Amino acid sequence: MFDRRRNQLNAIAFNTSAPTDVLLRLLHQEAAGAWGAFMARPLPDEVVDAIVVHPERRLRSTFAESFAVSGEQRGRLVDDPHFRVRQVLANAPNPFRSGAPSLPLPVQRRLLDDPEPIVRRDAAFYGNFDDRLIAGLCDHEDAFMRGASCGSWSLLSESDRERLLHDPDDDVRQRARIAACGADAFWTGVLLESGLDASSRRDVIRYGAMTAALAEQVAAGVDASDRQALALNTRAPLDVVRKLADDPEHSVRLAVSVRPEFTEAERAVIDYTVGPSDRLDPVEWVRTCEDADVLRDCARSSHTWLRRSAACAEHLPADAVELLSHDDDYAVRLLLCERQPTVDGEVVLETYLKCQVITASLLLSHPNFPKAGHAERFADDPDPVKRALAVLDPDVGADVLARLLADDESTVSSAAAGHPALPPDLLLRACDEPATETSALRNPSLQANVMHERLDALGVPR
Structure with missing residues (x-):
């Protein structure tokens, strides 16, 4: 019963047509189960006004995490009396596969100067703040903040860099040297001799500048993860990496096989496999490539990992998108549909219908x-996944919606309950059925008085 009540509250909170007076009712303690919605939906200024002075810190902290409101609205919490709320505000929201509006620069400065160390430290490291502000921390009295400035290494002067590389604090020196090693193999060598943790060591090997002698030393090591990182380092000398093509570890050989310098023939002689269900991060040099011809070569490659990586490239040319949309590897097509906005709609539909991952929606x-046309195409399909798609049709008729609302499959009836063209009498009926009430209460056609009546029934004060 508790979960059902919470689901109803959440549904009303997420209803895009919920008026201000409904949203304000949801700020009562009796509706606390719906407060999570205020992290993920736009809010009118009147509701924001009430949240920033609300007595419940939990609600203010939830709003501080919002990725759906403007940076100006969220930034009003910079004056919050409780440092934990300001700490949450200092951390950038992290919505799945999307971004969030940045806080205004004056708010960023305030958080970097916050009297509470944990607030300013989180702001410096996790706030996704302006790089110029972070670079300006290089002379901060707090070593933690000086260390954060190394994240804006390219904006620092030579004298600032030299000072950080020899900072009296061990952590600051290490951060500075990690930032410097990408262009200076000397610091790569120093770091690899300094006893780094395994994760930092792999990052230094993968991204650090490499002399031939240093690369030979890593290649001769017993740790396969080190050798794999070396093979993926495009700064590593190619003649050293070539020797890893016969490495006893498959992960190392696989990393060698995607070197940008190799021809298709050279890749073909390396003993590697990429299975349909193998989960591989995109090859970085492919994902960030801006050369259309190079990306075309990757899209045409017999190497599955290169094609998957090309599917994720921001600058993939249209002809390569078209080519990969017919790829034999399902993961290529899925990644293409997830990352490329120009993929043909029928390809996206087919990919969706075959999708087995939790992000299918x-x-x-x-x-x-x-x-368009999904009602006629899918409303009577024996597959409930396809029947549910009929509801997406903007021109679906009321008779079809009524039939789908009565469907035995809850995914279908629930989808129909959320369609704004559902006749009012059916919508009200759906609000009282356990299988459809959540979708019905989120339906943007739901009248405000019905929302208020439901909140009354749930014990939320007017």
Whole structure:
């Protein structure tokens, strides 16, 4: 019963047509189960006014994490009396596969100067603040803050860099040397001799500048993770990396096989495999590539990992998008649909229908996902996944919605309950059915008086 009540509150909170007076009711303690919605939906200024002075710190902290409101609205919490709220504000929101509006620069400065160390430290490291502000911390009295400035290494002067590289604090020196090693193999060598933790060591090997002698030393090491990182380092001397093509560890050989300098023939003689279910991060030099011809080569490659990586490239040319949309590897097509807004809609639809991962629903938001005509196409399909798609049709008729609302499959009936064209009498009925009430209460056609009546029934004060 508790979960059902919470679900109803959340549904009303997420209803995009919920008026201000409904949203204000949800700020009562009796509606605390719905407060999570205020992290993920736009809010009118009147509601924000009430949240920033609300007595419950938990609500203010939840709003501080919002990724759906403006930076100016969220930034009003910079004056919050409780440092934990300001700490949450200092940390950048992290919505899945999307960004969040930045806080205004004056708010960023305030948080970096906050009297509470934990607030300013979180702001410096996790706030996604302006790089110029972070670079300006290089002379801060707090070593933690000086260490954060190393994240803006490219904006620091030579004298600032030299000072950080020899800072009296061990952590600051290490951060500075990690930042410097990408362009200076000397610091790569110093770091690898300094006893780094395994994760930092792999990062230094993968991204640090490399002399031939240093690369030979890593290649001869017993740790396969080190050798794999070396093979992925495009700064590492190619003649050293070539020797790893016969490494006893498959992960190392696989890393060698995606070197940018290799031809298709050279890749083909390396003993590696990429299975349909192998989860591999995109090859970085491919993902960040801006050369259309190089990306075309990757899209045409027989190497599955290169094609998957090309599918994730921001600058993938249209002809390569078209080529990869017919790729034999399902993961290539899925990544393409997730990352490329120009993929043909029918390809996105087919990919969605075959998708077995928990993020499948994100494909429904693809700009080319087809919707028109779905009612006629899918309303009577034996597959409930396809029947649910009929509801996406903007021109679906009331008779079809009524039939889908009565469907035995809850995914279908629930989808129908959320359609704004659902006749009012059916919508009210759906609000009282356990299988459909959540979707019905989120339906943007739901009248405000019905929302108020439901809140009354749930014991939320007017």
